[in-house]
Amino acid sequence: MKVNRSKGYARVDGLLLPSIVIVALITQIPILVTLGLSVVRWIVVRPDLRVSFVGISNYIQLFTTPSFLGIIVNTVVMTLASITVCTLFGLIISLTLNRQFPGVNIARIILIAPFFVMDAVAGIVWKTLMLHPSFGINSVIANLFGVTPVDFLGHYPMFTVVMLVVWQWTPFFVLILLAGLQSIPEEILESARLDGAGWLRTILRIKIPAIANHIEVAVMTGLIFILKVFGLIYVTTAGGPGTASTNLPFIVFRTGFYRWDVGRAAAMAVITVVLTLIFLNLLFTLVRRKSRELEA
Amino acid sequence: MCKRFISVMASTAICIAGFCAGGPLTIATVNNADMVTMQKYSSEFTAKTGIRLNFVVLPENELRQKVTEDVGLSAGRYDIVTIGDYDIPIWAANRWVSSLEPLFKALSPAEARAYDRADLLGPVRSALSYKHEQYALPFYGESSMLFYRKDLFAAAGLKMPPNPTWYQVYDFARRLNQPTRGQYGIALRGLPGWGQNMSVFCSMINTFGGRWFDMNWRPQFKTPDMRTAWEFYKKIITEAGEPGATTAGYTECLALTSAGKAAMWYDATVSAGALQGVDSKVRGRIGYALAPTVKKSNAGWIWAWSLAIESSSRNKEAAFKFLCWATSKEYINLIGNRVGWAQVPPGTRISTYTNPKYKAVADFAPLTLSSIRNSNYNAPCVEPVPYKGVQYVGIPEFQGLGEEVGQQLAAYLAGQESVDAALSACQEAALRVAKEGGYLK
Numbered sequence: 001m002k003v004n005r006s007k008g009y010a011r012v013d014g015l016l017l018p019s020i021v022i023v024a025l026i027t028q029i030p031i032l033v034t035l036g037l038s039v040v041r042w043i044v045v046r047p048d049l050r051v052s053f054v055g056i057s058n059y060i061q062l063f064t065t066p067s068f069l070g071i072i073v074n075t076v077v078m079t080l081a082s083i084t085v086c087t088l089f090g091l092i093i094s095l096t097l098n099r100q101f102p103g104v105n106i107a108r109i110i111l112i113a114p115f116f117v118m119d120a121v122a123g124i125v126w127k128t129l130m131l132h133p134s135f136g137i138n139s140v141i142a143n144l145f146g147v148t149p150v151d152f153l154g155h156y157p158m159f160t161v162v163m164l165v166v167w168q169w170t171p172f173f174v175l176i177l178l179a180g181l182q183s184i185p186e187e188i189l190e191s192a193r194l195d196g197a198g199w200l201r202t203i204l205r206i207k208i209p210a211i212a213n214h215i216e217v218a219v220m221t222g223l224i225f226i227l228k229v230f231g232l233i234y235v236t237t238a239g240g241p242g243t244a245s246t247n248l249p250f251i252v253f254r255t256g257f258y259r260w261d262v263g264r265a266a267a268m269a270v271i272t273v274v275l276t277l278i279f280l281n282l283l284f285t286l287v288r289r290k291s292r293e294l295e296a
Numbered sequence: 297m298c299k300r301f302i303s304v305m306a307s308t309a310i311c312i313a314g315f316c317a318g319g320p321l322t323i324a325t326v327n328n329a330d331m332v333t334m335q336k337y338s339s340e341f342t343a344k345t346g347i348r349l350n351f352v353v354l355p356e357n358e359l360r361q362k363v364t365e366d367v368g369l370s371a372g373r374y375d376i377v378t379i380g381d382y383d384i385p386i387w388a389a390n391r392w393v394s395s396l397e398p399l400f401k402a403l404s405p406a407e408a409r410a411y412d413r414a415d416l417l418g419p420v421r422s423a424l425s426y427k428h429e430q431y432a433l434p435f436y437g438e439s440s441m442l443f444y445r446k447d448l449f450a451a452a453g454l455k456m457p458p459n460p461t462w463y464q465v466y467d468f469a470r471r472l473n474q475p476t477r478g479q480y481g482i483a484l485r486g487l488p489g490w491g492q493n494m495s496v497f498c499s500m501i502n503t504f505g506g507r508w509f510d511m512n513w514r515p516q517f518k519t520p521d522m523r524t525a526w527e528f529y530k531k532i533i534t535e536a537g538e539p540g541a542t543t544a545g546y547t548e549c550l551a552l553t554s555a556g557k558a559a560m561w562y563d564a565t566v567s568a569g570a571l572q573g574v575d576s577k578v579r580g581r582i583g584y585a586l587a588p589t590v591k592k593s594n595a596g597w598i599w600a601w602s603l604a605i606e607s608s609s610r611n612k613e614a615a616f617k618f619l620c621w622a623t624s625k626e627y628i629n630l631i632g633n634r635v636g637w638a639q640v641p642p643g644t645r646i647s648t649y650t651n652p653k654y655k656a657v658a659d660f661a662p663l664t665l666s667s668i669r670n671s672n673y674n675a676p677c678v679e680p681v682p683y684k685g686v687q688y689v690g691i692p693e694f695q696g697l698g699e700e701v702g703q704q705l706a707a708y709l710a711g712q713e714s715v716d717a718a719l720s721a722c723q724e725a726a727l728r729v730a731k732e733g734g735y736l737k
């Protein structure tokens with residue numbers, strides 16, 4: 001029986017069509033609506049001003065506002081710092097947990113737990129019970145040593161937000177990297193040992209190259225989620241003081257729901273999406289290149 | 297087939313009839329203690345009138361967002377909305393809420409007498425009106441006042457005047473500030489937000505002689521009075537206030553004061569009930585004074601959580617019945633008798649403050665009443681201004697502008713920005729609002 005390959009593909013495409021339509025409707029319509037809203041002037045609380053087409057003036061206004069450019073820098077710094085530290089800590093912790101010792105399962109559960117705490121809850125607990133200079137453990141420790149408690153959220157807002165993101169997201173990296181480490185065949189590690197490779201050499205030359213794909217997945221997924229961190233910022237620093245810890249998702253929220261400026265909020269959202277795609281592509285290219293180098 | 301068609305038609309007809317006749321009233325409300333109590337006792341209203349109620353209870357910020365979305369996008373999900381006096385003139389101008397005047401006129405003489413509209417406190421009623429028409433009824437109202445620890449003042453040989461100046465307050469705060477013993481001179485909100493640090497700081501700006509805009513809507517952030525207010529706010533907090541002030545909002549300041557960690561606290565009059573509550577460590581040791589002043593003698597703010605009817609509501613008459621019940625003397629008596637007189641919604645009716653049962657449990661009642669009566673919603677500043685509102689500027693753009701200025705104030709307080717840089721940023725933001733909003737003349 002002859003198989004018509006082209007017809008076969010056509011049939012497969014036909015079968016895929018409903019899924020493609022549903023995915024397109026779900027994902028593309030909001031993007032198109034956001035794009036459409038980004039070229040209008042619409043302030044919900046001023047219906048007397050009417051909705052009007054303003055072309056790209058929302059974008060021009062944003063890119064000529066120094067504070068908005070500062071917020072883009074904040075977003076980049078916050079994301080890169082968090083991803084770097086999460087990857088480093090994730091690797092160290094997963095290497096530590098990838099062995100048998102008494103209570104290993106309990107240790108794994110405890111270390112992974114922060115990932116399952118909701119953003120708002122984690123933020124409030126850290127802000128009030130841990131870092132607050134009057135009520136928190138911060139105050140208790142400072143009093144113990146007779147020093148003034150550090151006002152983390154007021155004086156080091158960016159550092160504190162990155163610290164909280166790292167606290168919450170490192171377990172995610174640990175989960176993925178640990179899965180990668182556990183999938184390395186024991187024979188390879190055994191061969192490395194027989195060849196006289198020490199623990200550091202085994203990690204650098206065998207384990208890390210072997211889990212390169214897992215690192216890639218963790219970094220990519222982490223990037224997508226960490227770029228849109230909102231809850232932690234909302235409940236801890238509210239983006240401040242000033243705009244010191246404001247990132248793009250938070251300014252979109254503030255512009256949309258405090259200023260009710262739908263046009264500018266939509267323009268910011270479009271910029272956020274574009275930046276995310278640029279970041280992902282850059283990172284993807286970089287990781288691919290590194291992987292090829294390691295494979296070679 | 298015919299049978300099925302008839303049953304489908306009948307169900308549709310029943311649904312349409314139900315919809316037109318008006319189902320339960322949907323009420324969007326805030327999750328504070330007084331509103332939760334109202335929800336709890338709303339079955340009394342249903343039993344009396346047969347009108348069913350469906351509550352949507354949300355935190356304050358979320359409530360404002362949801363309700364603004366609802367009216368701004370004409371979704372018409374709610375019949376009754378809980379909004380503050382900041383929102384009323386704006387929403388009335390946008391025709392998002394209905395005037396209550398026609399509904400008041402339709403009341404029978406007996407109903408009007410029972411409700412006794414003249415009993416509502418004048419400043420609160422004025423704040424809930426637009427072009428001489430009332431658009432909302434006050435559920436509870438508040439002003440601001442200074443709370444101080446009588447025991448600490450007595451031990452230090454200090455005497456709080458009934459109407460202190462901010463400079464006297466600063467002096468007291470410096471003397472009573474003992475951070476090593478966990479006691480701060482004063483608690484003041486520093487958490488950025490138009491409903492947080494800006495509530496307190498706006499009233500300070502006014503009394504220091506500052507204003508947001510002049511009569512031509514030119515921003516006034518670069519005036520000496522405004523600068524003095526900013527510098528004073530930072531000075532009093534850094535020298536005698538709570539540490540980590542940029543994370544201290546209303547809740548944190550209340551916690552500090554009720555835990556006995558603050559010698560003074562300037563905030564909402566409604567907090568007096570909490571400070572005298574059973575959980576408070578400072579119960580019975582709190583004294584009260586009017587909002588501190590500098591150049592303007594009446595510096596206290598005015599705020600009222602109120603109930604209004606959405607213009608799109610199909611059940612306006614039923615909604616008005618609920619509004620009247622929830623803000624009536626009858627409701628206050630119900631809560632007083634069932635829950636306790638200290639828990640009745642304050643700041644709305646004159647009769648509450650003449651009620652001996654309330655006066656017996658609320659030693660703060662006379663000062664709350666004077667604070668509300670003393671506040672000047674229509675002329676909040678020393679110099680004339682084109683806007684109304686004490687702790688806010690009564691324009692729709694203030695939510696965004698207030699947030700921006702609040703953040704600049706926090707950045708200045710945290711030492712991340714100089715006063716000049718912060719004031720310039722505020723001037724720029726205010727100018728943008730004045731231009732884009734079409735206010736600037």
